[in-house]
Amino acid sequence: MVCCGLLTAQKEPVPLKSIEVEVEVRDHVATVVSTLNYENKEDKPIEAVFVFPLPGDAAVCHFSAKIGQTQIVAEVKEKQQAREEYDDALSSGQQAFLLEESEQSPDIFTLSVGSLPPGESASIRLEYVTELAVQADDGLRFCLPAVLNPRYQPQESGGSDGASVQVTSVPASLVPYSLSFSARVSSPRPICKVESSCSLDPLQYLNTEQTQATVKLAEGHKFDRDVELLIYYKDAHQPTAVVEAGLASAEPGTLMGNPVVMLSLYPEFPQSLMSSLASCGEFVFLMDRSGSMGSRIRNEDPQTRISSARDTLLLLLKSLPMGCYFNIYSFGSSYEHIFPNSVEYSESTMAEALKKVEAMEANLGGTEILKPLKHIYSQPCIPSQPRQVFVFTDGEVSNTKAVIDLVKQNSGSHRCFAFGIGEGASSALINGLAKEGGGHAQFITGTDRMQPKVMQSLRFALQPAVVDISATWDLPKGVSVTVLSPPLTALFQGQRSLIYAQLTGESSEAAEGSVTLKYCLAGHPSQNQLPFSLKPAEDTGLTVHRLGARSLIRSLEMKERENTEKQDGGVKGKVVELSVQSGVSSSFTAFIVVNKDNGEPIEGPLIRRNIPAPGRHRYMMRCCAPMMDSVTACGFAPQGLPEVLSWNSGHSALSAGAKSRKKGNMFGAMPKLKSQCNSKQSSSNDKTEAKISKDPLLQLVSLQKASGCWLLDPALAAALGKTSKEVERTKPSSVNQEVWATLLALIWLNGFKMDAKEEWELLGLKALSWLRAQNASCVAECMEAGNTLLGCSVQKDVLGL
Structure with missing residues (x-):
């Protein structure tokens, strides 16, 4: 297998040696300092380009470099001016560093380390500030992305003015640089605990009030996943x-x-x-079915992202209130919808939708979210049915800003709830959709289950606006x-x-x-x-x-x-002025630093190297490797970043005086290739999923009717772990079958699945509402018989009956 950019032509490792990250958390915000240590082990000067993700709402505010004993600090300048100064410095043999934000997505940055002499080391310090998102359980989430997933480039965006950048995605075990990570947390309120998807050393409190503490990654951490911290404060809801x-x-x-x-x-x-949930609304679910959704949620878990998404749609459809409207869209390179327009929620429309959901696979190619969103917004709103859009994606798009702008333009007619699935999901996309759509964002990573987070957002959507x-x-x-x-x-x-x-x-x-x-x-x-x-x-x-x-x-x-x-250039000028004044990055500025004291000009051509980011797209490497020569990278092209390697050269030389920057997408044929890779991955995943037994909770939920009741049939008995004869024999004679079946289902949920109550609570409330409407007179007798049959001790007041 080709090593995907990990080695030079001389079999030397790429020059990034290590990354050190220090985080200072103050209540709800964090300052993050990353130090990247480079060393040029080649016999020629090198230009290293490192493409890396940051949180989408981060503000980069400091950039400096240390070469030997020389410390130099970057300035924020208008982007084109910074690029020209960078090229000028390289042409005169000076060392230069350029840090810039993608023109298409605010969570991707490139760092160009220009003209690093043979044997020279450089230490680069990058600082940014970011808000910490509040999770469903009141924890504050900090995430250091380890994965820069390839960003799918929509075909109509191929003519973008921005240059392309090659994203190298490699198995974390092969990444030749190390990571050290530590965090200091301080708050006016006591710190209850800090959790992580990675192994941590024990939390160390710095004072008796427990308002200050430090934590760091345990020894031996492999950079094979996002580093996620969840911080919990006492009295977290105090303003x-x-x-x-x-x-x-x-x-x-x-x-x-x-x-x-x-x-x-x-x-x-x-x-x-707040206790009264709305019984109306138009619920539009937009599901990512791109090839990457066929990936496993975790390496050790056989369940894929798309299978978890199918289970989630099942819970959502069962939890919708009677009288609402709904539709389900799915997208990849193209998009589909189950109904031509949103339809009223009923037993027949729910059954039709579920049948099509069960057949959904991750087989629609790339990730083009803009077109289905445009189609959704082109549909007229239904009177007295407020529109709620739920977007599920692993967030691999390059036209993030265009998608967010579209949501904002339509924010007056809907609320948007967004879910980032798996590590590498773009925080800029997920947070941006929710923020501009007046909704709520959730991230599903590590050991998270998708269902409770999605159901919490459905409860938000059902709250009065x-x-x-x-x-x-x-x-x-x-x-x-x-x-x-x-x-x-x-x-x-x-x-x-x-x-x-x-x-x-x-x-x-x-x-x-x-x-x-x-x-x-x-x-x-x-x-x-x-x-x-x-x-x-x-x-x-x-x-x-x-x-x-x-x-x-x-x-x-x-x-x-x-x-x-409208050709209004005044706003851009304000952004540049504010960015320069505050030292905070923007899409119109870049950080530029030039070392003018590094002696004589360097002779000879400048070698360009691509630094890989750890990733999970190993199937893409297997598919793509036979098509590449030399040391190539495996990934796709986000727009608006400096050009790096060509496909057929692992060490293309750049003349020191070169100033021109090529435009356009150099991966024109890649979406088709990605689709081929994805189809292979999907067929493999299908076989894996076929071996997974149905979750008992989902088995029971799948049998519920749209009205909220269950039918007394063999399938229900099997889901309850009983035979049909046992269930029918113990039924009190005075009660009808649907009431008995529905009470048995509620007893089972409360007796065996309280740990997953967030997932079934809404459909449980719908079942209780149905039961109350039946005016059944023998509830106490049914509860006693049901508890005896199932081996539970659920009281009727627990059910609110």
């Missing part, structure tokens, strides 16, 4: 405010010169309103506020919302302000107030300023893309 002092050296009145406040809001809704959201500020005289965050479009019970704002003016240290969040829920006006001190917190660095700047930059970038047709 907080952090005021951060401005930079003393910055110009007064500017964003970096003024204080910035970060508000963390947890609105509490009246329980009387919060409308007319506004924030009112009450500040001392002489102090004004400029909100940096986009307006809030969605609020959910128990979910955090972050707001950044710049404070201008003078106030005393003892001064206080407040913000009042006003909204309307189910026709009832409500409000929550958060008072806070205007005195800046000590020792917070500039994390809040940078995240506030990033929030404003992202909003302006989206506005600029909307204004492209």
Whole structure:
């Protein structure tokens, strides 16, 4: 098998030696410092290009390099200017480093290390800040992506102005560089625990209050998965405010010169309103069926992503309320839908949909999400049935910004809930879909089950929509506020919302302000107030300023893309100015550093090397390897990044004075190849899945009718672990068969599957609602008989009967 870029022509390893990552978590945000250590072991100068993922909402804010004893710090400059300076430096034999964000997706960066002399080492320091997402169990999620999945390039985007970059995806066991990782956590509230998908050393508390702690990866960690931390605080739902002092050296009145406040809001809704779930709505499920969905969720787990998605759709369809409307789309290189338009939920439409769901395979090629979304939005909305779109994908698209822009354009007519499946799912895509669609994002990685996370989002979708959201500020005289965050479009019970704002003016240290969040829920006006001190917190660095700047930059970038047709260049200028002022990356700027003190110009051609990212796409290597010569990479081409190796050369020489950058996609034939690889993978997975026995819970759920009841038949008896004779013989004579069957199913769920209640709770509520409508008079007798038959002790008050 070809080594996919791991070796040079001289069989030397690529020059990236190690990565060190230090994380500083402060309450809900984190500062991440990555140090990449390079060494050129070749006899010629080298240009190394490392393509790597970051969290989609990260703000890169520092970039520096150390060559020998020389320390040099990068500046943020307009992107084209930075590229030209980089090329100029290489042409004159100087060392240069260029860090830039993809023009298509904000979670992909490339780092070009130019003109590293033979035998020379370089240490590169990259720093970024990011918000931590709140999970279903109130844990804060930090993720260091280990996998940069190949991004599928839609065919109509082939003419993009951006250059292509080759993504090298290799088995983690072959990655020739090591990773060390440590984190320090501090919060106003005690830290309960820190969990991870990777092995950790024990948590070390730094004070008796347990508000500060450190944790690091255990020895021997292989970089074969995302490094995911889940951090749990006591009283996590308390709203907080952090005021951060401005930079003393910055110009007064500017964003970096003024204080910035970060508000963390947890609105509490009246329980009387939240207990009632909506019985209407149009639910559109959009399922990824690209070839990569045929991959296993985990190496040790025989279940694939697509099989887990099928099980999830089963639970969703069984949990929908009578009277709603629904449709199911699936997509790859093309897309399909089960019904021409959304249909009313009934026994017949549910059965038809489930039959087609059972036949779904990961056999639709690439990942083109834009076209099915456009088709969904082209369908007229159904009166009094608010549209809710659920998107399931492993997030491997290159036109992320175009997809998010489309969702935002249609945000007034729907809510979008997004689910990233497996490691390597683009956080920029998943978080962006939910944020701009006024919904909620979930990630399914490691040992996570997809079903409980999806069902939590369905509960959110069934909650009454919060409308007319506004924030009112009450500040001392002489102090004004400029909100940096986009307006809030969605609020959910128990979910955090972050707001950044710049404070201008003078106030005393003892001064206080407040913000009042006003909204309307189910026709009832409500409000929550958060008072806070205007005195800046000590020792917070500039994390809040940078995240506030990033929030404003992202909003302006989206506005600029909307204004492209109007030829309005003013917004781009504002982004560049804000990016340079704050030192935060944007799609229009890049970090450039040139070492002008490295002696005489280097003679000879410059060799270019591609640094691989660990990945799971081994089947692609097997399929692609016979077609490649020399040392090639295995992956597909995201747009908008510097060009790296050609397909047939492992060490193409670049003249030191070359300035031209080729445009366009050099992998025009690849989507077809990917489809061929995917079909081989799918057939292999089919055989694996055929050996997997049906989960007993899903077996029982699959038998429920759309109305919420179960029928008394042999299939139900088998799902309960009983014979038909046992089930029929123990039925009280005065009760009808459907009531008996439904009570048995509910007793079994409550007696044996309480650990999975999040998955079946909604369909259980539907069953209880059906039971109450039957006005059955012998519930107590049935409960006693059912408990005896199944060996349970479930009380009728537990069921609410």
